[in-house]
Structure formats: C-alpha cells, structure tokens
Amino acid sequence: MVQFNNNISVIGTGYVGLVSGACLSEFGMNVICMDNDLDKIEKLKNGEMPIYEPGLYDIVKKNMNQGRLNFTNDLKYAVENSTVIFIAVGTPPLEDGSADLQYVLDAACEVAKYMNGYKIIVDKSTVPVGTGQKVKAKVRDVFNARNVNYDFDIVSNPEFLREGAAVKDFTHPDRVVVGVESKKAEEIMKQIYKVLYIISVPFVITNLETAELIKYASNAFLATKISFINEMANICEEIGADVHKLAKAMGQDGRIGSKFLHPGPGYGGSCFPKDTKALVHIAKEAGVRSEIIETVIKVNDAQKERMISKIKNRFNNDLHGRKIALWGLSFKPETDDLRESPALYIGKRLIEEGAEVNVYDPIAMDNCQKFYSEIQFNYCKNEYEACKNAEAVVLATEWNQFRSMNLNEIKSNMKGALFLDFRNVYEPQEMKKIGFDYEGVGRK
Known part of the structure; x- marks a missing residue:
C-alpha cells in the first residue's frame, strides 16, 4: 500500500x-x-x-x-x-x-x-x-x-x-x-x-473526463425533474388536477423516485442554473445537440415569470402602489444563498412592476442588503410585520417557520386576503376556511 x-x-x-x-x-x-x-x-x-x-x-x-x-x-x-x-x-x-x-x-x-x-x-x-x-x-x-x-x-x-x-x-x-x-x-x-x-x-x-461529466449530468437530471413537475403543475391548474397527488403516484414508481418532484417557482442556487448552461456549452463544443437540457432551462425561466403572471392576474395586471408581503429570499431553506433565487427574482420583478414589497427571510436579508442594495425592499423584523396592511402574501421560500404561522393573526394584519403559496406549504381548504383567497402551484 x-x-x-x-x-x-x-x-x-x-x-x-x-x-x-x-x-x-x-x-x-x-x-x-x-x-x-x-x-x-x-x-x-x-x-x-x-x-x-x-x-x-x-x-x-x-x-x-x-x-x-x-x-x-x-x-x-x-x-x-x-x-x-x-x-x-x-x-x-x-x-x-x-x-x-x-x-x-x-x-x-x-x-x-x-x-x-x-x-x-x-x-x-x-x-x-x-x-x-x-x-x-x-x-x-x-x-x-x-x-x-x-x-x-x-x-x-x-x-x-x-x-x-x-x-x-x-x-x-x-x-x-x-x-x-x-x-x-x-x-x-x-x-x-x-x-x-x-x-x-x-x-x-x-477516468478524469467521466468524473468531470458526472457532476454536470447529475445536476442536469435533477433540474430536469424539477422542470418536468412544474410543467405538470401548469397542466394540472388548467384541467383541475392535483399535482401533489400526481407527484406522489409518480414517486412511488421505483424507476422514478419521489425526490425533486416538488412543484414551485423554479430551481435556483449556485449549481443547477450554472451547471445546466455549462453542460449545454460542453455539448455544443463537442458538436452534440442537448435539446432536453436546453428545454429544461427555458421551462425554468418561464416558470419564474409564470409566478409573476399569477400575481398580476389577481390585480388586473396593474401592481402600481400595491403592497405585497414576500416571505423568503434565499433560493431554498437553511441557506443564505441568493444566487439565481426564484424568490429574489419574484421580489425584484414585483418592484419593477410598481409594487411596494415588504420582505422577511430568517437568514438571507443581510446578504440581500449587502449584495442587492439596489432593490428597494422594505425589510421587516418578522412575517407579521411584513404582512401589515399588505394586499397579498407571496410565500416564495419554504422555511420551516413559515409552516406554523398564526394565520388568523396574519390575515387580521392584512388589508387584503390574497395568499399566493408558491411552495404549496398550506392546504387550500384550510386556508379558505380562515378566509384567505388562496392559490398554490398545480392545484386548482
């Protein structure tokens, strides 16, 4: 040895x-x-x-x-x-x-x-x-x-x-x-x-070449699962199906597996966006078309913009002067990483559309103020403050603490009743009982 x-x-x-x-x-x-x-x-x-x-x-x-x-x-x-x-x-x-x-x-x-x-x-x-x-x-x-x-x-x-x-x-x-x-x-x-x-x-x-490709291939496949289930979610919304039941049934097939079949506003972070684009470039340099991965990237970009359309549709396509509470900034829970974050993208687009955005994230607000100071968010000390006089809540990152809120107090703080749950944290019927006008992803 x-x-x-x-x-x-x-x-x-x-x-x-x-x-x-x-x-x-x-x-x-x-x-x-x-x-x-x-x-x-x-x-x-x-x-x-x-x-x-x-x-x-x-x-x-x-x-x-x-x-x-x-x-x-x-x-x-x-x-x-x-x-x-x-x-x-x-x-x-x-x-x-x-x-x-x-x-x-x-x-x-x-x-x-x-x-x-x-x-x-x-x-x-x-x-x-x-x-x-x-x-x-x-x-x-x-x-x-x-x-x-x-x-x-x-x-x-x-x-x-x-x-x-x-x-x-x-x-x-x-x-x-x-x-x-x-x-x-x-x-x-x-x-x-x-x-x-x-x-x-x-x-x-x-060998070196295979090891180098394994990382890209793995991340591209996981990104593909995310884009696929998001496309299924969009179909579910139009035909009255439930994407969660769909994903559960798919995931119970051992050939498919349940991981990364969670609908939402698209993937983000430091790996998936960068690695899928890099794999497309690697394929082009090798003279090979990568049509699946190219489509995965397009679907992900469109999914983030679809979330904006969901919000705008609720306000007759005019967000000027609307006060909206945004829960979450990081691209996923348990990190302060904002790179390619769908939550950050949504917040930035809302401001571009003229909305006033009250934001709260348990960890990532310092990084946002440091690296994205040009985005004029109203940073709040907690979720309840973010919802004060808000016409809508947008749940964009599924931090665990967002799962156990006093929803009656949240609603009483708000000016409106719209709750857009882009991570499907809550059950639609329970939210409606409280009085929210609730909308998730892939559930009519």
Whole structure:
C-alpha cells in the first residue's frame, strides 16, 4: 500500500472549500485551508463563519481546537506541507454559459510554483470536461519555467453538496466519484475517504473526463425533474388536477423516485442554473445537440415569470402602489444563498412592476442588503410585520417557520386576503376556511 501522511491543503475557502476542508479534518486528515482573502482567513481563525451552513461551525471549532484544521493565506506554506492539494475555487459562468476556468488554472499555476516533491492536485471545483488535462499542462509549463520535473497526479473529485445539508452530504454521501490516471493516486484518494468504507459508501473510480461529466449530468437530471413537475403543475391548474397527488403516484414508481418532484417557482442556487448552461456549452463544443437540457432551462425561466403572471392576474395586471408581503429570499431553506433565487427574482420583478414589497427571510436579508442594495425592499423584523396592511402574501421560500404561522393573526394584519403559496406549504381548504383567497402551484 502507498504510504500517505494525511497532510492535505484546500485552496479556496468558499462554500465547497470550507465544507470540504472542515469535513476532511473530521475524517482525521491534517488540513490547511488557504485563501487569498486575509480578512476571511482572520475571521475563520476567530471562529467566524463566512457562510450559513447548519453544523459547520461546530466541526470547524472542534477540529481547530484539536489541531487538525488550520487557516492561512500563505500558499507556499500550504503546498509545501501537503501531499494532496484540493482546488476549490469558483468557476462562475461566462456570458456564453461556459464555466470560467481562470481561477482554477491560476490556482494550479500557483501550486506548481511551490511544489517540492510528489503531489496530487485534486479538482474539487465543478469544472467542464477536459479541465484536468488543462491543469496538467499548466503544471508542466510552470515546471519547465522552474527547470524542475517533480512527479505529480491530477485527480477529479467532484462534490455533490446540497446547501443546508452539506455537512451530512460530505460525511454520509450517496457515492464518492474519483477520476484518476494512476494507481498511486487512486490508493491515496481511497485512504483519504477510508472512513466512508465503514458505512459502505460506494466508490466510482473512473477516468478524469467521466468524473468531470458526472457532476454536470447529475445536476442536469435533477433540474430536469424539477422542470418536468412544474410543467405538470401548469397542466394540472388548467384541467383541475392535483399535482401533489400526481407527484406522489409518480414517486412511488421505483424507476422514478419521489425526490425533486416538488412543484414551485423554479430551481435556483449556485449549481443547477450554472451547471445546466455549462453542460449545454460542453455539448455544443463537442458538436452534440442537448435539446432536453436546453428545454429544461427555458421551462425554468418561464416558470419564474409564470409566478409573476399569477400575481398580476389577481390585480388586473396593474401592481402600481400595491403592497405585497414576500416571505423568503434565499433560493431554498437553511441557506443564505441568493444566487439565481426564484424568490429574489419574484421580489425584484414585483418592484419593477410598481409594487411596494415588504420582505422577511430568517437568514438571507443581510446578504440581500449587502449584495442587492439596489432593490428597494422594505425589510421587516418578522412575517407579521411584513404582512401589515399588505394586499397579498407571496410565500416564495419554504422555511420551516413559515409552516406554523398564526394565520388568523396574519390575515387580521392584512388589508387584503390574497395568499399566493408558491411552495404549496398550506392546504387550500384550510386556508379558505380562515378566509384567505388562496392559490398554490398545480392545484386548482
């Protein structure tokens, strides 16, 4: 067996990098998390989390105290004191939908500058097919400039983390995907994740290109399920069917499964929108049409706009001066992530249509004020304040606390009685008994 000293570094302390580094230290690895952002590093050293993710703080604090997790902005130190180096930097979308590899390739070049022996460079970022080979070429270019020739391996190890459940997803994954080109790298990667063998997690060992594509294919398929059930919901509304009964029956078919068959205002977040567009671009570059994925993207865009139409139709297509309460800003519960959030899109569009929007979200309002200050929301201290004198409530993110409201008090605070439940949290008949003019998604 190849001997491995358990020394790892993670380049980038964003969502993926921080969760990965913390959980790898929980697996018993000695982890150095490196980031160029000195302010972020200092805050992490003081136990301040840059993201909201349940359970992450406890793992970071525990492993820092036990000496297995450290933070630095010194890349040289991180590289020289690690055998395995995970690259977990951003790959934001370019205008054509492709992934911007600038940060990944720059990180690879910087790592190569300080390599002092055999290293494994692991692509943890979501990257298009062929990135591993590009990273390999960049490392060799730097070696030529340095006039050195160290042995190294490139590995693709995509992440499958759900925001709000990332710690559980890392420590109890459905599978671990490892793309390798050498037996040595395969053995070391298996040692890193050896604690997962105890809980019988399956490992998929493949080549770089297949591993790179697996992440995109997985997310595109899940996005397809969401767009499909939203199309079914729209049909249900027109013919008087109930999408929840439909989805339940479909999900009981073992070939289909129940997950991601939940109708709503469309998917959002940091992965599905970016990854579906990137997969379309990958297919085009390969000379292959990706008609299903292209349609999934169009359906999702149309679904968000359909929610706006639902609201406008209730006010004779004129929202000027209408006061509307918006519950939720994040793209899903248990996160403060606003990227591609349908809830944020709805709120912004309502303001563009002339409405006054009172908004409340348990976690994401600070991020909204910080990154979307141009949107003139009225930020409220709770759901009840948001509903004061409102003509309508729009439930856009299904935070658990929105499921157990005093609905009689909510209605008494309102000027109108319209309740637009875009996550189907409440039962229509119960809402009507209280006196709400209720409308959900996919239920007539």
